[in-house]
Amino acid sequence: MKIGVLGAGAVGSFLGGLLALRYGPENVILVGRGAHAETVRTRGYLVLSARGKVHKIPVRFELDPRNLAETNLVIFCVKSHATAEALHQAQPYLQNATLVVIQNGICDYLFSERIPQDRLVAGTTAINVAITAPGELALQLDGFTMLGPMFPQAVQAARAATDVLAGGGLRAFFTPEIHxxxxxxxxxxxxxxxxxxxxxxxxxxxxxxxxxxxxxxxxxxxxxxxxxxxxxxxxxxxxxxxxxxxxxxxxxxxxxxxxxxxxxxxxxxxxxxxxxxxxxxxxxxxxxxxxxxxxxxxxxxxxxxxxxxxxxxxxxxxxxxxxxxxxxxxxxxxxxxxxxxxxxxxxxxxxxxxxxxx
Ligand SMILES: NC(=O)c1ccc[n+]([C@@H]2O[C@H](COP(=O)([O-])OP(=O)(O)OC[C@H]3O[C@@H](n4cnc5c(N)ncnc54)[C@H](OP(=O)(O)O)[C@@H]3O)[C@@H](O)[C@H]2O)c1
CATH class of the missing domain: 1.10.1040.10 (N-(1-d-carboxylethyl)-l-norvaline Dehydrogenase; domain 2)
Structure with missing residues (x-):
């Protein structure tokens, strides 16, 4: 199983970083852009401050969504207004990957126009995390990440994605009440x-x-x-x-x-x-x-x-x-x-x- 993160800013880098710790940086590919992305890609690690401690987390960070072609599960964390552009760029490389969408905004129709509904998992997270400087994250509030089917056909995909996130050390659980x-x-x-x-x-x-x-x-x-x-x-x-x-x-x-x-x-x-x-x-x-x-x-x-x-x-x-x-x-x-x-x-x-x- 290879995991991708598309839009690895604050939330994506945090989730991807924790998964890389558990599954190994070679199995988790973070894709992002801007100064944060450039810095982490060059250094090869993220700096995470959480609960008074500072951690250096080795990660594989890429700038090109082509790298997602290797993955089976992609956590989608661009802000809602960047959804259409990011989906357009990444879609050719998403192959058969399940997409786990973690956004505060809701624009499910944009996803279902491009990705089969049985591969669309909706998520919401109660964590609060910020990029304090390029390459540096601060966890301000820890909390659960809840996953469920974006459409009824995706129950199995949502359960499987939850197992991957929870197995990676995240406080994730499945809920049929995700909507x-x-x-x-x-x-x-x-x-x-x-x-x-x-x-x-x-x-x-x-x-x-x-x-x-x-x-x-x-x-x-x-x-x-x-x-x-x-x-x-x-x-x-x-x-x-x-x-x-x-x-x-x-x-x-x-x-x-x-x-x-x-x-x-x-x-x-x-x-x-x-x-x-x-x-x-x-x-x-x-x-x-x-x-x-x-x-x-x-x-x-x-x-x-x-x-x-x-x-x-x-x-x-x-x-x-x-x-x-x-x-x-x-x-x-x-x-x-x-x-x-x-x-x-x-x-x-x-x-x-x-x-x-x-
Ligand atoms: N931060 C939190 O604590 C938190 C908590 C709960 C929910 N959320 C929700 O989670 C979502 C992500 O929030 P966030 O705080 O992580 O946002 P963010 O820090 O802005 O991260 C999104 C990243 O995706 C990048 N991006 C945009 N389009 C891209 C593309 N086409 N290809 C590659 N990268 C692209 C952005 O770059 P640019 O800046 O250049 O656009 C940015 O670095 C939002 O919907 C937010 O409401 C956030």
Whole structure:
């Protein structure tokens, strides 16, 4: 068994590096591009910082997707907006390989146009990893990687791929609920990404701000859950993490007098120390294209199919595209984002006393 990784940036290098440790660098081929790829290819090893320790992991890193022709299983980790191009380049060399797609965005139709459905495995990972310098990775949060069939014909491929990843030392498991889990993650990211528009801490400057919660989080969550219902999608909780209804419950509880204050205090303590850094924020900061068209864009696509409106997701897409056109690191103020949501004509959905500054 030879394993490939296509789009070996942060996630791909981490997963590929761990697999190379277990299966040997000669059996795991990482394919990527840019300064990170050039550095690892020249040096022959990755530097991984995890849990206070630094590891040097020998890997085979290539720049040409032709090298994937040797593989039976390819982990596909380019960002969603690079999917079509990467698939186009690699498809001639994928032969009969199973593709394990690990992305936050959802664009399954792009895969099924090119790869037989019985070879398409969908994945989602709860790890958080970043490239801190070319050739260097930092694991910020460890977690499970969940795999399942992207289409019903791929159950066997998904089980086999899970065995390979778990056998390689990754915390991977198979789930038939992968679709619902992916859509939960998509929905949570869709709300969290709004905090990136103003470079705000999602918890302490977003959810814990009553106006942000009432004008943005709650209406957006309701829009997303409404679209999912109309599209026949059942979001499933992410094991060990959150669910969309759980997030909605937190928003409602924060409005309650005593228990809300207590919950807010606990959340602030936790997330001021360990803020959630969304990739959309990192992309805006670096002046890179974001995945918004495959996060909020996927919800808008589902809404259109179900004849439903999704004005707030459309608004987020427009706001992100506005920022993408500005110099890197340009953001709105939080109040500007709240105003733009208010102007979208959606009334605040939570009751409670008049808004106060938090
Ligand atoms: N990082 C995380 O902690 C994390 C956690 C959960 C999920 N995810 C999801 O996992 C996916 C990957 O994220 P990431 O953070 O690993 O992104 P990333 O660091 O940008 O890695 C993707 C890599 O693929 C390269 N690439 C793009 N097109 C390519 C092509 N045609 N051929 C070869 N290489 C190509 C990119 O190069 P360029 O930069 O030149 O385009 C980049 O180096 C995303 O969907 C993300 O949302 C990430």
């Amino acid at each position: 619902g889990i992916r859509y939960t993650k998509l929905g949570i990211n869709a709300v969290g990404y709004v905090s990136c528009l103003s470079a705000s801490n999602f918890i302490s400057e977003g959810l814990l701000c009553r106006e942000w919660r009432r004008r943005i989080a709650i209406p957006l969550l309701q829009e997303i859950l409404g679209v999912y219902q109309a599209a026949g999608i059942q979001p499933r909780p992410i094991p060990g993490r959150s669910s969309l209804t759980g997030l909605a419950r937190v928003c409602r509880t924060l409005d309650l007098p005593v228990i809300g204050n207590f919950l807010g205090w606990g959340l602030r303590r936790l997330f001021d120390r360990r803020p959630i850094i969304f990739s959309l924020y990192q992309d805006l900061l670096a002046g890179k294209k974001t995945e918004v068209d495959y996060i909020h864009g996927e919800i808008v696509r589902l809404a259109k199919l179900a004849n439903q409106p999704a004005p707030l997701c459309e608004l987020v897409i427009n706001l992100v595209h506005e920022l993408e056109k500005k110099p890197p690191g340009t953001f709105f103020t939080r109040e500007e984002v709240i105003d733009r949501f208010s102007a979208a004509g959606v009334a605040p959905l939570s009751g409670g006393p008049a808004p106060r500054k938090e």
